[in-house]
Amino acid sequence: MNTDARQSYQPVLGPRLPAANAALRPSPVTKAFLSPAAPEQAPRNIVVRIESENRLLLEALSRLLARQPRIELLHAEEAVTFCADSLLKALPDLLLLTSRGTLEDDIRLIRKIRITTPSVHIVMFSGLDDEVEFLQYVRAGIRGYLLPDASADDVLAAVEAVHAGKAFCPSSLCGLLFRYFEREATSLPSAAMQQRLGLTRREQQLVPLIAQGLSNKEIASHFCLSEQTVKNHLYRMKHKVGADNRLGIVQTCHTQGFLL
Numbered sequence: 001m002n003t004d005a006r007q008s009y010q011p012v013l014g015p016r017l018p019a020a021n022a023a024l025r026p027s028p029v030t031k032a033f034l035s036p037a038a039p040e041q042a043p044r045n046i047v048v049r050i051e052s053e054n055r056l057l058l059e060a061l062s063r064l065l066a067r068q069p070r071i072e073l074l075h076a077e078e079a080v081t082f083c084a085d086s087l088l089k090a091l092p093d094l095l096l097l098t099s100r101g102t103l104e105d106d107i108r109l110i111r112k113i114r115i116t117t118p119s120v121h122i123v124m125f126s127g128l129d130d131e132v133e134f135l136q137y138v139r140a141g142i143r144g145y146l147l148p149d150a151s152a153d154d155v156l157a158a159v160e161a162v163h164a165g166k167a168f169c170p171s172s173l174c175g176l177l178f179r180y181f182e183r184e185a186t187s188l189p190s191a192a193m194q195q196r197l198g199l200t201r202r203e204q205q206l207v208p209l210i211a212q213g214l215s216n217k218e219i220a221s222h223f224c225l226s227e228q229t230v231k232n233h234l235y236r237m238k239h240k241v242g243a244d245n246r247l248g249i250v251q252t253c254h255t256q257g258f259l260l
Helices: 003-008 028-034 055-066 084-088 103-116 131-140 152-163 171-186 191-197 201-211 216-223 227-241 246-255
Strands: 046-051 071-074 094-098 121-125 144-146
Touching (some): 046 055, 055 071, 084 103, 121 152, 131 171, 216 227
Parallel strands (some): 046 071, 046 094, 094 121, 121 144
């Protein structure tokens, strides 16, 4: 081989191998695995406010929740009657509410809270294990329901569940909810009845029960309404169909060809 040929010859070795010390140097991908992971942020505390006219219950709930590391307790102003607008001063995540005396007062307050501060979830303490009362609270907008004999674990479970976007109620009342929605689903309205007589879906659902002779109280219990709500429905129905009484409502619907 002549000198020119030797000078022009370059062996083909393939890709260049890294030096020994370079092979030990971590790649960017390796660095990502070797670097310590960023610490996870601790979950935000649950801000809770308790509103109760029962001083003993208020103190017991306050002591229980104050011991929980994840719960921040807002204290209400002393000797000030609670109103929905007061929540705007310091907005809680969750409101533990006890009955104000009557069901009508409670429902009115819950609806006001839902309008004024819709982000505040309500857990209701009720004085009675009453199915009709429970469903009316649910319809008004509560997210949790506790009975007077609820344990400390029940209270904490309700707070955690409702804050997580779930609902909470005693297991004895779960079946009631299913039965209620089943009745609602099987009582479908008639478009023809609404067009001819102007009766709403709820008013149409009342007609068969009126025909059976049920009292206002029995109808209210069937649909989990207040007795006054049923009276209001009947008053409007009589005006819509031109009837003088309950029997007239049934007769008018029957003459229009609606099966009861």
